Amino acid sequence: MWHFILINAALTFCALGSLLVPFGVEVTWQSQTGGQDFRSDGLQRLDGSFQFEIGDFKALRDDFIPTSENVLEWQSNWRSFGVAQYDETLRRIRGRCFLQDNAVFSAEDSIFLWGYNVLSGVDAEWILMRNTEDSMDGIEWQWPGVGPLSFPVAIAVSQVASSEVIIGEVGGEDFQMRTARPFALDYDQWVQNAFSVSQQTMPLIVSPTADPDSDGQVNIIEFALGTNPLEPTQGVELFNISTGVSEEGDQVIELKIRRPQNADVRLDLRKSPDLTQFNEEQIFPEMVQTSADGEWLIVNIEVEKEAEFYRLFVSAN
Numbered sequence: 001m002w003h004f005i006l007i008n009a010a011l012t013f014c015a016l017g018s019l020l021v022p023f024g025v026e027v028t029w030q031s032q033t034g035g036q037d038f039r040s041d042g043l044q045r046l047d048g049s050f051q052f053e054i055g056d057f058k059a060l061r062d063d064f065i066p067t068s069e070n071v072l073e074w075q076s077n078w079r080s081f082g083v084a085q086y087d088e089t090l091r092r093i094r095g096r097c098f099l100q101d102n103a104v105f106s107a108e109d110s111i112f113l114w115g116y117n118v119l120s121g122v123d124a125e126w127i128l129m130r131n132t133e134d135s136m137d138g139i140e141w142q143w144p145g146v147g148p149l150s151f152p153v154a155i156a157v158s159q160v161a162s163s164e165v166i167i168g169e170v171g172g173e174d175f176q177m178r179t180a181r182p183f184a185l186d187y188d189q190w191v192q193n194a195f196s197v198s199q200q201t202m203p204l205i206v207s208p209t210a211d212p213d214s215d216g217q218v219n220i221i222e223f224a225l226g227t228n229p230l231e232p233t234q235g236v237e238l239f240n241i242s243t244g245v246s247e248e249g250d251q252v253i254e255l256k257i258r259r260p261q262n263a264d265v266r267l268d269l270r271k272s273p274d275l276t277q278f279n280e281e282q283i284f285p286e287m288v289q290t291s292a293d294g295e296w297l298i299v300n301i302e303v304e305k306e307a308e309f310y311r312l313f314v315s316a317n
């Protein structure tokens with residue numbers, strides 16, 4: 001058992017920080033070993049594809065409140081202090097972060113623990129915990145107010161080492177957490193989030209083929225990319241094409257299509273001999289490539305003729 005003594009402990013390691021480490025403090029954050037930690041189905045245990053970040057949502061502004069309905073906006077507002085991979089052997093997370101001061105642990109500020117799996121886009125899941133200010137004993141950490149699941153989890157600074165943040169279950173002995181599936185927006189929901197009420201009545205602004213910010217990306221593509229349809233976006237493309245050579249020495253064209261993460265959108269790649277007729281058969285990607293700028297679906301096309309045409313259909317599901 002431990003007690004929630006976050007505020008006192010925060011004061012303690014503030015003093016430690018100023019005495020021992022003049023320019024900052026290292027904070028260890030971890031959950032208890034042997035946690036009962038499950039994916040959203042409540043059956044599969046968390047595995048090493050999950051990573052957790054400790055941080056806050058103040059990258060862009062001070063008053064952003066994450067909910068399950070604005071998941072699309074989390075990344076751009078997120079300020080990460082540290083990352084840790086879930087240890088599936090010990091069934092815990094444990095990370096260290098180095099902070100210039102411990103103000104983020106004060107009662108006035110909310111820091112968050114954000115977990116998500118990094119391997120699969122369609123099967124992506126997340127969990128988000130934050131501190132609340134309504135406990136007399138300290139700051140408890142709970143799910144955001146709006147969420148598909150309500151599993152209370154708590155976080156506290158350990159009494160043993162004042163620079164250690166422990167995550168545990170409220171009112172129970174075993175730590176337990178369970179992830180949620182991401183909120184995949186459909187087109188109408190995206191329109192409601194992206195445009196003002198008056199704009200939503202104007203088809204020239206909100207239709208899937210409109211391009212109100214004149215950046216060349218129509219709304220359905222902005223939806224698939226998760227970009228802002230009212231601010232021109234540079235350098236984020238739905239697909240790109242490059243040439244290469246296959247293992248057999250043949251010339252190939254590599255088509256990379258960005259995999260939509262949180263948009264309920266359908267992508268169909270079709271081949272055409274003349275840009276008039278398009279084959280019924282959909283071309284499926286051969287692999288998924290994960291890189292720093294996201295996940296890409298890869299299609300390798302062998303060059304058989306002087307010219308071949310392909311068209312990528314993007315439609316709302």
Ligand SMILES: [Ca+2]
Nearest residue numbers: 211213215217
């Ligand atoms: Ca646009």
